[in-house]
Amino acid sequence: EVQLVESGGGLVQPGRSLRLSCAASGFTFDDYAMHWVRQAPGKGLEWVSGISWNSGSIGYADSVKGRFTISRDNAKNSLYLQMNSLRAEDTALYYCAKAPTPQQLVLYFDYWGQGTLVTVSS
Amino acid sequence: EIVLTQSPATLSLSPGERATLSCRASQSVSSYLAWYQQKPGQAPRLLIYDASNRATGIPARFSGSGSGTDFTLTISSLEPEDFAVYYCQQRSNWPATFGQGTKLEIK
Numbered sequence: 001e002v003q004l005v006e007s008g009g010g011l012v013q014p015g016r017s018l019r020l021s022c023a024a025s026g027f028t029f030d031d032y033a034m035h036w037v038r039q040a041p042g043k044g045l046e047w048v049s050g051i052s053w054n055s056g057s058i059g060y061a062d063s064v065k066g067r068f069t070i071s072r073d074n075a076k077n078s079l080y081l082q083m084n085s086l087r088a089e090d091t092a093l094y095y096c097a098k099a100p101t102p103q104q105l106v107l108y109f110d111y112w113g114q115g116t117l118v119t120v121s122s
Numbered sequence: 123e124i125v126l127t128q129s130p131a132t133l134s135l136s137p138g139e140r141a142t143l144s145c146r147a148s149q150s151v152s153s154y155l156a157w158y159q160q161k162p163g164q165a166p167r168l169l170i171y172d173a174s175n176r177a178t179g180i181p182a183r184f185s186g187s188g189s190g191t192d193f194t195l196t197i198s199s200l201e202p203e204d205f206a207v208y209y210c211q212q213r214s215n216w217p218a219t220f221g222q223g224t225k226l227e228i229k
Contacts, residue, residue: 045158045166045209047218061217062123095165100177107213108156110177112165 002026002111004096009116012086020116022079022096027111030054030074033099035109036081038092048094049081052105059105064090086120093117124148126210126221134229141197143224145210150190154214157186157195160223161206169208170195200226 008020022034035050049060049070058070069082079096094116097109125148135141145155153173158166168177170186173193183198197204205228210221 044222045160045211045220047211047220050218059216100168100171107216107218108168108171108211109158109166110168110171112167114165 002098004098004111004113006094006096006113006116009094009118011119011121013122014087014120016086017082017084018086018118020081020083020094020096020118022113024077024079024096024098027098028102029077031102033057033105034072034079035097035099035107036070036079037095037097037109037112038090039095039115040089040092043092046092047107050099050105050107051079053103057105083118086118088120091118091120123217124151124212124215124219126212126219128208128210128221128224130224131222132225132227134227135200136229137200137202139200141195141200141204141226143195143197143208143226145188145193145195145221147191147193147212149215151212151214153189154212155186155188155193156211156213157184158209158211159204159206160209166209197226202228 003025005023036048051070067085071080096113098111099106100110129144157170160166174186207223
């Protein structure tokens, strides 16, 4: 059974940093691209960032480019999101999501974690 | 970036009825469109990918159609568990973008 478990969220002041983690199990992690998708409270979904199976291809939404960094450790079956210079508008539930097709940076998401909440406020 | 506009914003129907949800793209996305279902307090679930392919484990009452800029998600006969928010999402162009959602509520 595919499982994705996010952690690392919390309350942080504007301008500070936070690192999110996603622990994956139930599939061959290093075969699949992975993504972060966020959802502000009561709002819709926004793709944040994605990384290919071998970290060779990485992409970011314009809203986070230059502030957020995605990475993965295939030996630890883990995905990360380093978030710097946080803003109030980054407040959201952050989901880790798996791409459906092996070894392709496909921007569909077939399995999702339950999310970790990031609140940016002074 | 490609803007996806979903209609209607809210759809009120009864169990057993047919639901038709629409998604229009600001430019062609070919067939690179997916549909997701989200229930309160839950993560989204992939229903349809590449406009018309059902994801693993998705019941046959869910179907998708369309190409280019106009897409439809059809639920042939609503079950009580189908009342939720539905999002479309394109992967034709980076960045991937989502529609604003259609809330399917019980009439």
